[in-house]
Amino acid sequence: MSAMRWLVAVLALAATGAWAEVDHSHKAWDDLLKKHVKYVQNGNASRVDYAGFAKDRAAFKAVTDSYSKVTRAEFDAWTKPQQQAFLINAYNAFTIEKILTRYPNIKSIRDFGTVFGNPWKDKFFTLFGQPAYLDQVEHEILRKEGVYDEPRVHVAVVCASIGCPMLANDAFTAEKLDAQLEAGMRRFLSDRTRNRYSAATGKLELSKIFDWYGKDFEKGHRGYTSVKATAAKYADLLADKPEERAIVREQKADVAFLEYDWSLNDVK
Numbered sequence: 001m002s003a004m005r006w007l008v009a010v011l012a013l014a015a016t017g018a019w020a021e022v023d024h025s026h027k028a029w030d031d032l033l034k035k036h037v038k039y040v041q042n043g044n045a046s047r048v049d050y051a052g053f054a055k056d057r058a059a060f061k062a063v064t065d066s067y068s069k070v071t072r073a074e075f076d077a078w079t080k081p082q083q084q085a086f087l088i089n090a091y092n093a094f095t096i097e098k099i100l101t102r103y104p105n106i107k108s109i110r111d112f113g114t115v116f117g118n119p120w121k122d123k124f125f126t127l128f129g130q131p132a133y134l135d136q137v138e139h140e141i142l143r144k145e146g147v148y149d150e151p152r153v154h155v156a157v158v159c160a161s162i163g164c165p166m167l168a169n170d171a172f173t174a175e176k177l178d179a180q181l182e183a184g185m186r187r188f189l190s191d192r193t194r195n196r197y198s199a200a201t202g203k204l205e206l207s208k209i210f211d212w213y214g215k216d217f218e219k220g221h222r223g224y225t226s227v228k229a230t231a232a233k234y235a236d237l238l239a240d241k242p243e244e245r246a247i248v249r250e251q252k253a254d255v256a257f258l259e260y261d262w263s264l265n266d267v268k
Helices: 003-016 027-036 050-055 057-068 072-077 080-100 134-142 151-155 177-190 227-233 242-249
Strands: 037-040 045-048 125-127 130-132 196-198 203-206 254-257
Touching: 027 037, 027 050, 027 057, 050 057, 050 080, 057 080, 057 125, 080 125, 080 134, 080 177, 151 177, 196 242, 203 227, 227 242, 227 254
Parallel strands: 203 254
Antiparallel strands: 037 045, 125 130, 196 203
């Protein structure tokens, strides 16, 4: 290719935004989250103002469009924390986008269907220039063995349900990623509606998240070697009395998994 043709190609790419600079602060997404995510239960859970997101359609679309424009080459050039932050933010933004296609006439993300119309399998957005789906982002990229090896991702990607870990009101960024994931774990395990030691049953009652994805907490990644060991690390959050915390810390309680609440995590 001649120098002139190369220059023309570069200018064409710049004009179409194909080489647009990615904002790794995710400020536009952060602004929307701060505006439309409300904390409840002493900050250990949250609700989403979907009506507010709908009113901010233009700003929200600008965010999802910017995520869809990222190329595989750009993504591969980023650091792993930058990649993780991008994928988590994209997953959460596209989940809200899916809800808005039916809002306000929707009570649960499962209203889309679990076979036909499955919201996690439906290719309703673009990623790296190809039709993509939510399970692809979570299971085929974020959870892929040997890539990030980060079990705490399960408190970061949010399925628009009350039973899910809370959607935080700040965007994930590479610089704060570890602290944000740890804060997410602490908030999730502090929410006694979803995780707790029960003196009445003598059992450690945990979210189904730890049932469905328990193996991710058994591989030693980030120091997590089992579900019980994970709970032991956060024993002070799961029980109030010293003797009950000791039971959790010493991993003496059997685990029972709580029923999952698939109700939409809407503010209303």
